[in-house]
Amino acid sequence: MDKQEGQSFGAVIWQARRKKRLSQRELAVKVGVDYTYLSKLENDHVEPSEKVIRSLAKHLELNAEELIYLGGRMTEHDTEALEEMVRANYKEMPALFRRVRENPGIDSFVEAREDQLAKLQKENATLKAKISELEKQLRIYRFFSKAEIERSANEIMRQMQAKKNILNWPFDVTRVADFLEVSIGYAIIPPDEEGPIVAKILHQERAIIINEDLTIFNKDISHFKNKFYSSIIAHEIGHWVLQVNQDEFETLSEQRKMNYNNVAKGIDTFLCRFASEELDRYSLNKPGNGVEWQAQYFASCLLMPRHVLEEKRKGRDLTKWSHLYAMRDELGVSISHLINRLQDLGWIYIPKGSKHIYQGKG
Secondary structure, three states: OOOOOOOOHHHHHHHHHHHOOOOHHHHHHHHOOOHHHHHHHHOOOOOOOHHHHHHHHHHHOOOHHHHHHHOOOOOHHHHHHHHHHHHHOHHHHHHHHHHHHHOHHHHHHHHHHHHHHHHHHHHHHHHHHHHHHHHHHHHHOOOOOHHHHHHHHHHHHHHHHHOOOOOOOOOOOHHHHHHOOOEEEEEOOOOEOOEOOOEEEEOOOOEEEEEOOHHHHOOOOHHHHHHHHHHHHHHHHHHHHHHHOHHHOOOOOHHHHHHHHHHHOOOOEEEEOOOOOOHHHOOOOOOOOHHHHHHHHHHHHHHOOHHHHHHHOOOOOOOOHHHHHHHHHHHOOOHHHHHHHHHHHOOEEOOOOOOOOEEOOO
């Protein structure tokens, strides 16, 4: 499902970037802005400056003047013309303002706005009811095996390569979101009555919104922000594929599609509350966390596929921490995430409470 063409500034930028086959980070570097700011522009959450608009137009080969108007800005020429008009007709300005206030159409506009607010409040109440129902229904989602989850991740990468997408490591996971036509956004998501929210997935809008408020993790993670967000995005894509929109993929059976349609039909918003610990330290074998476990295992398969690990381990001794840290840097993941993945594959074993690494399974 493509975003509607010509409807907003953000949609135009999003479409033009994907047409150029640029990730958010790549375009952000060219324009000279932070990639989270670019994400907010694509989701129409901030207003761009004329300087940013002109830089975007240059790198995306768009008409700068049209883009400026679409972004709700006026060019310097327009501003000068407006100022000149006010100076030339300053005596008539008070009368003009009075006519605007007295225009009956203003009252109609205010009344329509109040009706719209009432409608939005009603929709908000309905949305909260759906979210509450989703929390209950998540408990009956079908549990996917490790093999099924890994096949889903590999199938996405296979389809990306078939579409001429070149996959390199460290893996820019936002390319997967672009391939799935899911937008990634960043915003402050306040906690609700059930606690902190790490991210939310808007099914109908095909959007994943990541919480910018890093304080919910009770840690200073600014020094590895990119790596941390990469893990979260991969995790949320896991939710999108396995729980929210699983019927899009040919790797899923008809029975699985039927289960999804019976369970999740009509649910538009998915909340991820995994904030008790850093995502990249999540225990893949932790019991009782079926939905989160599946999403995180999918993230591991996406960020560290077997064939890439096979290549990275060549010439290395996996029982040496220095070699594992070198692999970590090349993969762009945390050391705990890498260790969990290698132990799950049975390549290494680290006894609980020990720092000694053994080859093979424990």
